[in-house]
Amino acid sequence: MEDSFSNQSTSYTKISNEISAHLAQIAKEPPELLEYFRAHGTLIKRGFQPIGLAYYIHAAPQFQRVLGDNLESLDLGSHPEQESAFLRVLEDVSIEKKTSVIPAGEVPVGLLHGQTVADAPAPHKLPTFNQTAYTQYFVPIFLDDKVMGVLQVWFTGGASKALQEALEQACLDAELYLKSRQVEQVSQELGRIYSYSGFLESLSGEFDLNILSEKILSYAHHASGSERVSLFLAKGYQQLIADAVESLFDQYIFFNAVGIQCPHKKSEESRSMESLIASLLRQLLVQQSERIESLRSPQEKATAAVEKDGSKVLPAPPGQRLPLILQWVKRGETSEANEEVLHYLDLAPMNWATILPLYDESNRVCGVLLFEGKDLKESTSAALLRMQSIMYSGGHALSTALFWKDRWALQWAHRWISWKDGTLNTPKKRKAGRWISFVLLLMCALLFPVRFHIKAPAQIRPQEVIQMPAQTVARILDVSVREGALVEKGSVLVQLDTRELEYERSRYESEYLQFLTEADRLLEEGDEGGMQAAQLQAEKALAQLKSIRYELNRAIIRAPFSGLVLGPKNLEQKQGQVAQVGETLVELAQPDTWEVRIQLTEQNLVFLAALLQERGVIEGKLKLVADPSVVYPLQLSKEEQLAYGLDISGEEYFFDAIIPLSIDPSMKDLLKAGFGGRVAFYVGWRPLAYVLFREVVLSVKVNWF
Structure with a gap:
């Protein structure tokens, strides 16, 4: 057991020493705080292979997480009480100034009384616990005997003293970085980090060049403390980007400025500033190229040789960050200044100036920030040295805005998406948005035009029908036909006694x-x-x-023509009854011509009458229940075909349309009087809402208005 522990301790010590060597190298040219923690975390992951890790900085009144990796493995979103417990551990580490290790699955069971942590009345007051499946290490990061941060690392398996000591050594190395950065107030550094994070968030998705330039200038002016900051853009960037080989473009023109005594775009001062930018920028990029030349292979050096004094300066490979080198122009230190610098100092109301190039994704300079002031403070110089990140974050956003500058359709589409995400992307607004979208879709559906037909029930009947009544009082001796029978002319229909x-x-x-x-x-x-x-x-x-x-x-009823017996309905039952004078004994129809009687509502009859006056002809079609596969065409062409009157049998008004029915002669024998069906008159295109709710609206108007 002791040999195993010794071997494990030796392995962790070796890893810790390697991490310390890398961190010491990084501390010589200290990067930003987040960049350092990102490099620190990468070394921890590579050496100890944890499941995940997180860095916390103490910013009164509590700790703030500034960096994390694989946080989803802890599933804190589903267990907020666990995150609260971890925050209490951070406070304990800050007070006790020593590492805290919590084994996996450690829960204060005795205090829960059979409840889960989530169901406990006050989970925030419970002792620290660890419901996750990983052993948690909370290691303090010191600065002058004060805990300014905590590294949280989680592993599978049980706790290890050797691992704990190795992690503590790695966190002690971070103190060297903090001292080299002269970070006396970590909260101030953290505030700057949060300010930069807010700046990055404001750049995200912003393609409007004017708005973007204001954001870049505002942040640069606030972060640097300079008295004036100006932005210059590569002329013709959008047109020349595809053919650009060199890092620089031909000219950088003045676009905007913030601060005191901002020049006009067409003033002589702005022209002198453009000349100064061109001069300083080429010198700066030559120095940067010389700095990174040592990092290239011999083959790359042969193809990307740097030629000074007006020759081409090729960009660094995409993804490789160039070192931050500040080219200063100071009044009183111009003994070796060139003509552009002297001309600038003659016109500008400033005593110092320096530039910060803004790089696109291909490391080409798409814009330049010019920082100026009257008195160069030490804090301003230090702040400018910490602004390397803006060269790339601001440059990438600026290059995108330049690319989109004249693409108005894409800009409006992007603005709509951004507005929707920023305005509607909340739970309540998303819910309201879903309802609004549903209502809009429903309205669009109701306004969608469809073919509108007026439909009504109908019956077919022969056009020529005669009724043969009894002309004498006599008993009916014999009924020779049935309803629906076809008879020849002269055939005996009814025989009276x-x-x-x-x-x-x-x-x-x-x-x-x-x-x-x-x-x-x-x-x-x-x-x-x-x-x-x-x-x-x-x-x-x-x-x-x-x-x-x-x-x-007259006692013998004969058919006056060949036709169809229609009735009456009780024809067969009349045999043996006494017929009275005038009583209809037989209805006989001529089967060669037919018509359709359509039962309309009062509103539809008036509507069709008005439409008939407008069009002259209304097309319709008839389908019979007996054979719905056959469609009979109809034409409503005369106002006389629309009829209304009193139904004597029911003492009610009827509203009908009576239209001749044109049929094929071969189908005449298939039709029977009284066949029912439905008629549809084509009215035209109407909104779906009109079709669905027309009858309801008419009924409401009649009953309520």
Whole structure:
């Protein structure tokens, strides 16, 4: 066991020494605080291979996390009580000034009384605990015997004393960096970091050149403490970017400035500033190229040789950051100054100036910041030395804005997306946005035009129909046809009982013959008066006989033409009943011509009448229930086809359209009177809302207005 611990300790010590060597090298040219912690964390991950880590800085009144890696492995979003417990551990480390190690799964079970931590009444008052599956190390980072930060690292497996000591040594090395940076007040450094983070956040997604330039100038002016900061842009960057080989563009023109005594864009002072920028920038890039030349391979040196005095300066490889070198121009130190510098000092109301190039993604200078002032303070010089990051963050954002400068459609699209994300990207507004989107989509759907038809029930019937009534009172002896039967002209339809008429006919025939015989006899006897009386009685009997024969002829109902028997509906049940004079016995229709009776509402009849006056013809179509696969075309072309009147049987007004039906002769035998269906009249295109709610709106208008 001791040998195993000794070997493990030796391994960790070796790793710790390697980390210390790297950190000591970094501390010689100390980077930004976040950059240092990022490098520190990379070495910790590479050497000890933790699951994740996080750096916290003490900024009153509590610790703030400034950097983290693989935080999602802790699942703190689902367990906020665990994050609160870790913050209490940070406070304990700050007070006790020693490392705290919490094994995985350590929960104060005795104080929960069977509850989970999340269900506890006051989880923030519980002792520190660790519900995660990893062992947690909280290592203090000191500055002058004060804990200014804490490194949290988590591993799988149990706690290790050797690992703890190695992590403590790595954090002690961070104190060398803090002292070399002269960070006496970490909160001030942290404030600067947060200010830079806010600056980066403000640049994110901003493509408007004017707004972006104001943000860059405002941050540079505030962070540096200079009295005036000016921005210069590469002329023709958008057009020349594809062909640019050199780091520099031909000219950098004055764009904007903040601070005191800002020059006009077309003033002589701004022209002198542009000349100064061109002079200082080439000198600066030559020095930077010489600095990075040593880092290139022999082959790269051969292809990217730096030629001074007006020759090309190739950009550094993309992704490689150039060192920050400040080229100073100071009044009174101009013995070897060139013409551009002297001209600038003659016109500018400033005593010192320096530049900061802004690089795009290909390390080409797309813009330049010119810092100026009357009195050069030590704090200003120190602040300018810490502004290396803005060369790249500001330059990348500026190059994007220059690229989008004249692409108005893309700019407006981006502004819409940015406005939507910034304005609507909250839970309440997203919910409201979903409802608003639903309402807008619903409104668009309701306003979408569709084909509108007025539909109504309909029945077909023959155009020519006759009713054959009983012309005498008689019992119906025989009904020879049924409803719907086709009959030929002259066919017997109904036979009435004629037995009494036959008896009367026989009686009057006998009387007629008897009186004729009597008249002949009296004529032979010479009784002329008796003969005339007998002839008169014979004529009366003949008249009665003719009347009876006429009645007999009317007792047989025959078809006046070939047609279709329509009714009445109780036709077969009439046999044996006594028919009264005028009672309809048979309805017979001519099957060659048909019409459609359409039952309309009052509103639709008025609407169709107005539309008919406007168009002259309204197209429609009929589908019968008996065969919905067949569509019969209709045309409403005359106002006389629209009818309304009193229904005598129901004593109600009816509103109809009666339209001739044109059919193929081969289909006439398939149609039956009374076949029902639906008719649709094409009105035109209307919004979907009009189609769906037209009847409702009409009903509301009638009943409520």
